[in-house]
Amino acid sequence: MVDVFDLKKYPAEPFKIKTVETVKTITKEHREKAIKEAGYNTFLLKSEDCYIDLLTDSGTNAMSDKQWAGMMIGDEAYAGSRNWLHLEKTVQDIFGFKHVVPTHQGRGAENLLSRIAIKPGQYVPGNMYFTTTRYHQEANGGIFVDIIRDEAHDAGLNVPFKGDICLDKLKKLVDEKGAENIAYVCLAVTVNLAGGQPVSMKNMREVSEYCRPLGIKVMYDCTRFAENAFFIQEQEEGYQDKSIAEIVKEMFSYADGATMSGKKDGIVNIGGFLAMNDDELFGKAKEFVVVFEGMPSYGGMAGRDMEAIAIGLKESLQDSYIEYRVKQIRYLGDRLLEAGIPIIEPVGGHAVFLDAKRFCPHIPQDQFPAQALAAALYVEAGVRSMERGIVSAGRDPKTGENHVPKLETVRLTIPRRVYTYKHMDIVADAVIKLYKHKEDIRGLKFVYEPKQLRFFTARFEHI
Numbered sequence: 385m386v387d388v389f390d391l392k393k394y395p396a397e398p399f400k401i402k403t404v405e406t407v408k409t410i411t412k413e414h415r416e417k418a419i420k421e422a423g424y425n426t427f428l429l430k431s432e433d434c435y436i437d438l439l440t441d442s443g444t445n446a447m448s449d450k451q452w453a454g455m456m457i458g459d460e461a462y463a464g465s466r467n468w469l470h471l472e473k474t475v476q477d478i479f480g481f482k483h484v485v486p487t488h489q490g491r492g493a494e495n496l497l498s499r500i501a502i503k504p505g506q507y508v509p510g511n512m513y514f515t516t517t518r519y520h521q522e523a524n525g526g527i528f529v530d531i532i533r534d535e536a537h538d539a540g541l542n543v544p545f546k547g548d549i550c551l552d553k554l555k556k557l558v559d560e561k562g563a564e565n566i567a568y569v570c571l572a573v574t575v576n577l578a579g580g581q582p583v584s585m586k587n588m589r590e591v592s593e594y595c596r597p598l599g600i601k602v603m604y605d606c607t608r609f610a611e612n613a614f615f616i617q618e619q620e621e622g623y624q625d626k627s628i629a630e631i632v633k634e635m636f637s638y639a640d641g642a643t644m645s646g647k648k649d650g651i652v653n654i655g656g657f658l659a660m661n662d663d664e665l666f667g668k669a670k671e672f673v674v675v676f677e678g679m680p681s682y683g684g685m686a687g688r689d690m691e692a693i694a695i696g697l698k699e700s701l702q703d704s705y706i707e708y709r710v711k712q713i714r715y716l717g718d719r720l721l722e723a724g725i726p727i728i729e730p731v732g733g734h735a736v737f738l739d740a741k742r743f744c745p746h747i748p749q750d751q752f753p754a755q756a757l758a759a760a761l762y763v764e765a766g767v768r769s770m771e772r773g774i775v776s777a778g779r780d781p782k783t784g785e786n787h788v789p790k791l792e793t794v795r796l797t798i799p800r801r802v803y804t805y806k807h808m809d810i811v812a813d814a815v816i817k818l819y820k821h822k823e824d825i826r827g828l829k830f831v832y833e834p835k836q837l838r839f840f841t842a843r844f845e846h847i
């Protein structure tokens with residue numbers, strides 16, 4: 385048994401709880417009915433019907449007392465809100481970027497960046513992809529190319545910094561297509577779809593050293609910047625004595641700009657931004673933000689939202705908080721590994737990913753093993769998780785064929801400051817119990833398949 389009282393390995397919550405929300409449990413019979421009604425898609429379940437909700441860590445965070453206090457000093461002026469000035473300064477201080485454009489959430493920033501920085505036919509290399517990021521790149525005529533290191537596609541391989549870009553893949557692409565045909569390099573810290581895997585500082589430095597002389601911009605998806613910084617502090621040589629804030633500063637010194645979903649490491653429920661150094665790009669971003677998000681001084685957020693995110697960004701840099709955050713997730717992973725459950729290794733920064741290919745070897749990938757496993761886990765214990773596999777990967781817009789990702793996973797994503805170690809135990813026990821009768825899990829087929837981002841609303845039935 386992993387020892388939850390080993391405080392170095394699994395630090396206790398560095399906070400106390402001031403507000404609580406009651407959750408209820410429903411019977412297994414009721415859960416069977418609920419998942420059937422939801423078309424075996426956990427996205428379509430009612431929140432009330434979930435006991436432990438690990439669908440996502442996006443916008444599901446618990447805000448601090450200081451953030452709630454910040455909500456009360458929202459300056460809801462149409463223009464020039466003081467909360468905007470606070471947010472702008474905070475982003476400039478933490479990341480070192482010159483310009484900031486507020487957006488309603490991460491995809492708002494991705495939309496703006498893709499519009500202003502991609503010419504149709506240009507390539508957008510990235511360390512794997514994120515669903516909405518890739519959608520916006522492709523919708524603006526970009527061609528996404530995966531340049532993550534090969535190891536990232538091997539779920540069982542336990543190596544550090546699995547999110548790194550493979551420089552050889554990047555160089556080969558640039559040599560073949562020419563630097564002028566690269567829109568920018570999209571570098572995600574951490575890599576969500578690879579299992580929350582971090583990128584090393586060395587890799588960020590090397591990518592920058594290669595791209596800068598060629599005039600290729602490096603734009604980060606910095607949604608999970610604090611989690612990535614913790615891995616560097618813990619595992620990369622020379623960073624043990626540096627604070628998370630110092631590490632973040634260095635990370636972003638190698639970037640030309642970034643898109644951010646505040647719903648993750650901003651520790652809020654809504655919000656985001658786009659940041660960059662380039663004056664010309666900033667000018668274009670401001671033109672578009674007015675059309676899609678709102679004035680350049682609120683971008684779809686209320687003043688109070690901007691205050692909360694400014695405070696949340698600073699809280700995410702607290703060393704005790706981010707250490708606890710990452711290690712709580714590792715605790716869940718360790719419990720599963722101890723029981724022989726196949727998961728992606730090493731455990732990443734925001735979630736534990738069950739390897740559905742090894743969990744359900746009896747279900748072929750075109751019968752959506754991860755989708756089926758997520759549905760079965762809900763029925764087992766009221767734990768809501770998310771498919772991250774062939775359903776999420778979608779179809780090739782040109783050929784109409786399914787993208788077939790190597791990774792077929794179920795993501796157990798831990799919201800920030802919401803659940804305790806005991807909740808992790810309940811999740812672990814449920815997965816272990818399900819694994820013992822995994823042969824009962826059956827494959828699925830589509831009964832409704834939307835064209836864009838199908839995983840959100842698709843419906844299935846048992847084969």
Ligand SMILES: *Cc1c(COP(=O)(O)O)cnc(C)c1O
Nearest residue numbers: 489490491514576605607645647
């Ligand atoms: C959530 C997320 C996004 C999109 O952000 P939204 O706020 O949901 O629009 C982009 N990239 C990564 C890595 C994410 O996790």
